[in-house]
Amino acid sequence: MIRRLLVANRGEIAVRIVRACRELGVETVAVYSEADRHAQHAMLADEAIPIGASPAAESYLSVPRLIEAAQRSGADAVHPGYGFLAENAAFAAACEGAGLCFVGPPASVIAQMGSKIESRARALEAGLPIVPGDTPSAQDDASLRAAAERIGFPLLVKASAGGGGKGMRVVRERRALDEAFASARHEAAGAFGDATLYLERLLERPSHVEVQVFGDSAGRVVHLFERDCSTQRRHQKIVEESPAPWLSEGLRRRMGDAAVALARHIGYRNAGTIEFLVEGRGDDARFYFLEMNTRLQVEHPITEAVVGVDLVHAQLLVASGEPLPWTQATLGQRGHAIECRIYAEDPSNGFLPQAGRLALYREPQGPGIRLDSGVVEGDEVSIYYDPLLAKLIAWAETREIARNRLVAALRRFAVLGIRTNIPFLIRVLEHPRFGEAAIDTSFLDRDGLALTESAIGPGIISALGAAAAHEGPTARAGAVPSAPDPWGRLQGWRN
Numbered sequence: 255m256i257r258r259l260l261v262a263n264r265g266e267i268a269v270r271i272v273r274a275c276r277e278l279g280v281e282t283v284a285v286y287s288e289a290d291r292h293a294q295h296a297m298l299a300d301e302a303i304p305i306g307a308s309p310a311a312e313s314y315l316s317v318p319r320l321i322e323a324a325q326r327s328g329a330d331a332v333h334p335g336y337g338f339l340a341e342n343a344a345f346a347a348a349c350e351g352a353g354l355c356f357v358g359p360p361a362s363v364i365a366q367m368g369s370k371i372e373s374r375a376r377a378l379e380a381g382l383p384i385v386p387g388d389t390p391s392a393q394d395d396a397s398l399r400a401a402a403e404r405i406g407f408p409l410l411v412k413a414s415a416g417g418g419g420k421g422m423r424v425v426r427e428r429r430a431l432d433e434a435f436a437s438a439r440h441e442a443a444g445a446f447g448d449a450t451l452y453l454e455r456l457l458e459r460p461s462h463v464e465v466q467v468f469g470d471s472a473g474r475v476v477h478l479f480e481r482d483c484s485t486q487r488r489h490q491k492i493v494e495e496s497p498a499p500w501l502s503e504g505l506r507r508r509m510g511d512a513a514v515a516l517a518r519h520i521g522y523r524n525a526g527t528i529e530f531l532v533e534g535r536g537d538d539a540r541f542y543f544l545e546m547n548t549r550l551q552v553e554h555p556i557t558e559a560v561v562g563v564d565l566v567h568a569q570l571l572v573a574s575g576e577p578l579p580w581t582q583a584t585l586g587q588r589g590h591a592i593e594c595r596i597y598a599e600d601p602s603n604g605f606l607p608q609a610g611r612l613a614l615y616r617e618p619q620g621p622g623i624r625l626d627s628g629v630v631e632g633d634e635v636s637i638y639y640d641p642l643l644a645k646l647i648a649w650a651e652t653r654e655i656a657r658n659r660l661v662a663a664l665r666r667f668a669v670l671g672i673r674t675n676i677p678f679l680i681r682v683l684e685h686p687r688f689g690e691a692a693i694d695t696s697f698l699d700r701d702g703l704a705l706t707e708s709a710i711g712p713g714i715i716s717a718l719g720a721a722a723a724h725e726g727p728t729a730r731a732g733a734v735p736s737a738p739d740p741w742g743r744l745q746g747w748r749n
Contacts, residue, residue, distance in 0.1 A: 255280075255574045256331040256355060256357075256570055257280065257281065258280065258283065258327070258328055258329045258330055258331070259283065259329055259330075259331045259332070259570075260283045260285065260320070260323060260329040260331070260332045260333070260354075261282055261283065261284050261295065261333055262285060262320050262333065262334050262335065262338070262339060263295075263333075263336070263338055263340070264287075264290055264295055264314060264639065265628035265642060266628035266645060267336055267337075267552075267626075268295030269626070269627070269628050270566060270626055271333050271335060272284065272299050273298070274566040274567055278567060278570060280570065281300045281301075282298075283299060283301045283324070283327040284296045284298075284303070285302070285304075285305045285314070285320065286302055286313075287305065287306055287310075287312075287313035288306070288307050290636075292633070293628070294633075295628065301327055303326065303327060305320065305323055306319055309638055310338065310639065315338055317348050320332070320339070321349070321352050321354075324352070325352060325354075330354065330355060331356070331357055331573060332349050332355070332356055332357065333357040333358075334346075334356070334357070334358060334549065336550055336552060337640065340358070340550075341364055341368055343361045343362070346358060346361035346364050355574070357524065357573040358548065358549060358573075359548050360521070360523065363520055363523070363548060367546040368415060368548065369414050369415060370412060370414045370415070370416065370452060370545055371450070371452050373545055373546055374387070376519060377516055379519060380515045380518075380520075381515060382512050382516055382543040383541065383542050384543045385454050385455055385457065385531060385542040385544070386455045387405060387452060387453055387455060388404055388405055388453050389453075393450060393451065395432060398431070398453065399428075401453050402428070402453055405454070405455050407425065408425065408458070409456050410423070410456050411435060411451055412438070412451065413438060413442030413448070413449070413450070413451060414452055415446040415447075415450065416445070419489030419490060420445045421441045421442030421445060421446070421451075423438045424456060435451065438451055457542075459694040459695070460532055460533050461482065461500070461531070461693075462532075463482055463501070463509065463530050463531075463541070464480065464481050464483055464527045464547075465510055465527065465528050465530070466479065466480075466481070466526075466554070466557050467513050467514060467517045467522065467526050468524070468525050468526070468568060468572070469517050469572075469578075470578045471523055471575055473521075474578050475522065476578060476581065476585060477514050477585075478561050478563065479506070479585070480498050480501065480506060481494050481551075481556060481557060482494065482500075483529075484693050484695050484697065485693055485698065486695055486698065487605075487702060489695075491552070491595070492594075492595065492698065493592060493593065493682060493688075494553040494556055495590065495591065495593070495653070496556040496557055497560065497587050499653050500535050500691050502537045504537040505536070505541070508541070512528075512530075512541075514582075516543070516546070523572065524569055525554075525569050526547060527547040527549075528543070528546050529543075529544040529547065530544055531544050550565060550566070550569065552642075553593050555591070555626060555645060555647045556593045556647060556649075559591035559624065559649040560587050560589060560591050561586070561587060561588075563579075563580065567579075589649055589650060589651050589652070589656070590649070590650060590651075590653040591648065591649040592647070592648055592653075592656050592683075593646065593647045594645070594646045594647075594660060594683075595642055596642070596646055596674060596679075597674060597675045598635045598643055598672050598674055599673065599675050601675050601706040602706050605706075608672040608673050608674075609634075609635050609637040609672070610634070610635055611632065611633070611634050611635075611671050611672075612633050612634075612635065612669065612670075612671050613671030614631060614669065614670040615631040615669055616668035618646070618662075618663040618666035618667050620659070621659075622648055622649045622650050623646070623648055624648075625644055625645070625646050625647070626644060626645045627645075628642075628643070628644070629643050629644065635672055643669075643674065646663055646664065646667065657689065660683060661683050664676050664679055664680050678705055678706055681705040682698070687701065
């Protein structure tokens with residue numbers, strides 16, 4: 255069993271890993287940059303080690319500094335979390351070379367599935383359908399134009415090493431190809447250090463469904479059902495839910511079987527996610543392999559809520575050489591869960607990231623509510639990292655009850671000092687199309703503009719009440735003031 259683990263990440267996922275380790279009796283070592291000196295993950299771990307300056311390239315993305323910190327602290331394992339180096343094959347190989355247990359798949363599997371070109375080839379070998387496309391071996395413009403003619407328009411130009419919409423361009427006519435090639439190459443080279451491109455037919459209004467898989471060192475593989483991630487903006491997920499409310503049992507079974515087949519084919523170990531695009535609804539719908547994420551996903555809590563498992567615990571057990579704690583026959587879905595990502599950003603200003611001090615931060619509680627957070631009141635939100643503050647999850651017996659619980663919790667989520675996307679999330683969840691589960695990946699691109707209009711959030715009144723009643727760390731969240739003026743008590747707050 256792992257005895258001492260280095261958490262090679264920050265924010266809410268680092269806090270989640272530290273707490274999971276504590277429950278298993280595993281000691282933790284946190285790493286932090288200059289900007290994160292007082293961050294929650296560093297405060298909660300058994301030991302915290304500085305690894306460099308605030309920019310990620312000089313700290314959280316530095317493989318030598320992370321390996322040195324692990325060795326200096328006596329850690330015998332490393333958990334990469336998600337983001338940063340979580341899907342970096344060189345980091346996994348460096349951990350293996352240093353005699354450290356890497357909590358994730360082997361470096362060779364990460365390298366294989368990290369390339370969209372190679373992962374498509376492995377999916378075909380395993381018998382999975384893939385989106386029609388072309389991966390020309392020659393990467394000059396002439397070869398890419400010829401591939402585009404074979405595929406037809408509209409199409410997507412995509413970075414082989416890409417993710418999150420980076421290095422991706424929609425092309426609807428021939429004359430836009432050269433500009434798309436140039437801009438996609440430039441963005442891919444800057445973001446991933448790899449300018450390789452491939453082309454894919456554009457599915458205009460698909461649904462985005464991912465299947466959670468898990469494998470152990472003995473070759474056993476299971477799936478833990480699906481998550482619908484169709485509510486996204488420019489290929490960035492906004493709201494996720496499980497089960498997919500429109501998925502038929504026949505399609506759910508076929509997609510789960512396909513995900514397990516691919517994971518077995520590549521010798522996958524630990525937690526991973528296989529993503530699909532789906533055209534149509536019902537048993538006649540067609541699904542296509544999109545990509546594989548060789549790590550834990552941001553949205554893993556909704557799977558935990560619906561399936562009744564602890565994925566981080568299972569990661570640590572499997573990394574220690576123990577068998578999977580479940581079989582496929584013992585796994586099932588119960589109820590419905592929806593997750594929102596709480597960001598420090600301004601939706602009314604192009605989702606511009608926000609930085610500053612959390613003058614007031616009060617998390618909602620209640621039946622069926624879970625909140626994974628990496629911040630507390632008084633923390634500084636840095637300009638150096640992703641502005642994700644927390645993940646808010648609601649579980650209930652039905653989708654409608656879960657949706658109402660989540661909206662109610664968002665209205666009680668009091669944050670002052672910086673702008674957040676909470677009002678935007680409430681509008682998304684209350685949109686008629688979301689309520690009817692009539693959404694696809696173009697939902698927010700079509701209807702999102704009206705949802706981003708600037709307005710005082712529905713939770714602002716409770717936030718001001720909490721601020722006015724705030725007499726110290728023991729003040730009651732949500733208390734309504736009788737006389738004090740909240741505007742006179744807050745420093746640096748702006749409307």
